[in-house]
Amino acid sequence: MLELKNLSFTVDGGDRSAEIIRDVSLTVADGEFLVITGPNGGGKSTLARLIMGIEKPTAGQILLNGKDVTDLSVTERARLGVGYAFQQPPRFKGMTVRRLLSLAHGSPLPEDVCCEYLTNVGLCSREYLNREVDASLSGGEVKRIEIATLMARELEVAIFDEPEAGIDLWSFSVLVKTFKNMSKRKHNSVILISHQERIMQLADRIAVIADGVVADLGKKEDVFPRLLSDLNSDCDFREGCGDA
Amino acid sequence: MLETFEKELLKTIADITDLPGAGAYNIRRNGESAGRHSTEHIVIEPKKDKPGIDIRVMPFTKQEAVHIPVIVTESGLNDVVYNDFYIGEGAEVRIVAGCGIHNNGDCDSRHDGIHRFHIGKNAKVTYVEKHYGEGEGTGARILNPVTEVFMDEGAECEMEMVQIRGVDSTVRDTKANLAENARLLITERLMTHGAQTARSDVVINLNGDGSSAQIISRSVAKDTSEQIFYPRAVGNSRCRAHVQCDSIIMDDAKIRSIPEIAANHCDAQIVHEAAIGRINNDQLTKLCTLGMTPEDAEQVIIEGFLS
Numbered sequence: 001m002l003e004l005k006n007l008s009f010t011v012d013g014g015d016r017s018a019e020i021i022r023d024v025s026l027t028v029a030d031g032e033f034l035v036i037t038g039p040n041g042g043g044k045s046t047l048a049r050l051i052m053g054i055e056k057p058t059a060g061q062i063l064l065n066g067k068d069v070t071d072l073s074v075t076e077r078a079r080l081g082v083g084y085a086f087q088q089p090p091r092f093k094g095m096t097v098r099r100l101l102s103l104a105h106g107s108p109l110p111e112d113v114c115c116e117y118l119t120n121v122g123l124c125s126r127e128y129l130n131r132e133v134d135a136s137l138s139g140g141e142v143k144r145i146e147i148a149t150l151m152a153r154e155l156e157v158a159i160f161d162e163p164e165a166g167i168d169l170w171s172f173s174v175l176v177k178t179f180k181n182m183s184k185r186k187h188n189s190v191i192l193i194s195h196q197e198r199i200m201q202l203a204d205r206i207a208v209i210a211d212g213v214v215a216d217l218g219k220k221e222d223v224f225p226r227l228l229s230d231l232n233s234d235c236d237f238r239e240g241c242g243d244a
Numbered sequence: 245m246l247e248t249f250e251k252e253l254l255k256t257i258a259d260i261t262d263l264p265g266a267g268a269y270n271i272r273r274n275g276e277s278a279g280r281h282s283t284e285h286i287v288i289e290p291k292k293d294k295p296g297i298d299i300r301v302m303p304f305t306k307q308e309a310v311h312i313p314v315i316v317t318e319s320g321l322n323d324v325v326y327n328d329f330y331i332g333e334g335a336e337v338r339i340v341a342g343c344g345i346h347n348n349g350d351c352d353s354r355h356d357g358i359h360r361f362h363i364g365k366n367a368k369v370t371y372v373e374k375h376y377g378e379g380e381g382t383g384a385r386i387l388n389p390v391t392e393v394f395m396d397e398g399a400e401c402e403m404e405m406v407q408i409r410g411v412d413s414t415v416r417d418t419k420a421n422l423a424e425n426a427r428l429l430i431t432e433r434l435m436t437h438g439a440q441t442a443r444s445d446v447v448i449n450l451n452g453d454g455s456s457a458q459i460i461s462r463s464v465a466k467d468t469s470e471q472i473f474y475p476r477a478v479g480n481s482r483c484r485a486h487v488q489c490d491s492i493i494m495d496d497a498k499i500r501s502i503p504e505i506a507a508n509h510c511d512a513q514i515v516h517e518a519a520i521g522r523i524n525n526d527q528l529t530k531l532c533t534l535g536m537t538p539e540d541a542e543q544v545i546i547e548g549f550l551s
Contacts, residue, residue: 090526094548
């Protein structure tokens with residue numbers, strides 16, 4: 001179980017500081033599939049980075065299975081079972097896909113197991129095993145390999161930051177299936193940051209993060225209709241569309 | 245007989261632990277031959293006028309290898325060797341060279357390997373050269389290789405030249421001359437640490453129409469070490485060449501990278517690119533999110549970069 005207690009994160013920008021996360025409290029239960037959504041710049045990725053330990057909160061606590069991990073490093077949290085698939089994954093010159101997956105797993109992975117992970121993210125596996133995770137891969141390919149690095153692990157909390165971004169429609173269907181299976185397996189708690197309706201439909205609960213706070217939180221059945229109605233009433237782009 | 249540490253040196257530089265059971269080889273230890281063997285198709289003979297060997301590979305030899313590693317374990321030794329390779333028309337051969345210096349003394353140990361390759365028409369050569377230094381002494385481990393390659397029409401050559409670690413000073417001098425349709429790939433990988441210095445000069449003359457060359461240089465400079473790369477591709481014909489220098493800089497190291505391209509023919513297509521930068525923070529963070537310490541992550545990134 002992951003607990004965020006009164007979490008805040010402020011960036012000091014010289015003369016003025018910006019509060020990116022403001023007093024966020026949230027619990028993700030064992031086996032839960034939580035989708036976080038909300039407008040760009042609302043603080044979703046920052047929240048994910050705070051949970052992973054890449055950023056340190058300016059106030060509040062993070063508890064993993066009752067243990068306070070607020071002051072633990074990224075490495076220590078990873079060893080306790082927190083995993084994070086980057087929104088914009090880095091590339092590595094000279095590192096093969098197979099090596100990266102093995103590093104993620106913690107020991108060398110057999111070829112067939114690597115292939116299974118790659119197939120699950122919509123990549124034709126044998127072609128990719130020995131390719132380098134460098135600039136020769138497209139953004140969508142790197143993104144899918146990034147997702148596979150989390151598939152190769154058994155985690156307490158797996159965080160995926162907009163996994164669908166940059167991925168073509170066909171692969172997206174495969175991904176949705178993969179995430180669906182993951183939610184059924186209930187091995188881990190899964191936090192998935194997404195704007196996609198099809199991914200939101202997989203959620204047990206949906207949290208809306210906007211302006212650094214939890215603007216809405218609840219069961220998918222309750223939150224999703226509210227999101228749609230907000231979209232219909234608040235969309236600035238609709239002004240002057242002539243449909244009023 | 246080779247000592248255990250000498251066998252380990254051989255393993256590091258040439259991936260052999262003893263005299264090879266088969267194939268052609270010449271193992272040089274402390275300026276003298278520690279074993280030599282020719283085969284039906286590859287003949288190795290000592291030079292009569294100066295230290296070194298002539299290696300002759302018969303035309304149309306297929307899938308054979310020759311090992312010519314050098315180990316220097318005597319502190320204060322200054323070893324210069326001249327090796328000439330004559331690769332016959334249509335031959336396909338793999339050459340494993342390399343030099344390991346184990347210096348436990350206070351005098352400098354040095355090995356200068358002067359290699360000349362005469363690669364015949366349509367012959368294919370794969371050349372691997374690894375340099376490595378170790379030992380507790382204060383004496384420097386110095387390696388100054390000179391490599392000159394003459395490629396006939398349609399010849400192909402892939403050269404992998406690696407400085408693993410422990411080499412205090414190196415000045416590498418590589419030249420190649422390509423005839424029609426010859427193809428050359430040079431991959432240079434180099435790591436310096438401590439107060440080491442490394443300089444690599446490469447000149448590729450693309451003289452024949454249809455010739456092509458690629459130079460890929462990857463290096464890591466740690467501590468206060470200094471590196472200079474000066475690869476040059478000169479297009480004298482309808483040719484193609486690509487020069488790429490890529491370095492990771494760490495600590496207080498210094499790197500200069502000066503890729504130069506020159507065209508003396510209007511159909512020469514030559515490209516260069518060079519980059520120097522520290523290890524990307526996102527790369528380190530990503531590997532830490534897999535449970536690695538920042539130190540282990542750094543090591544994994546460097547190993548990958550130089551692999």
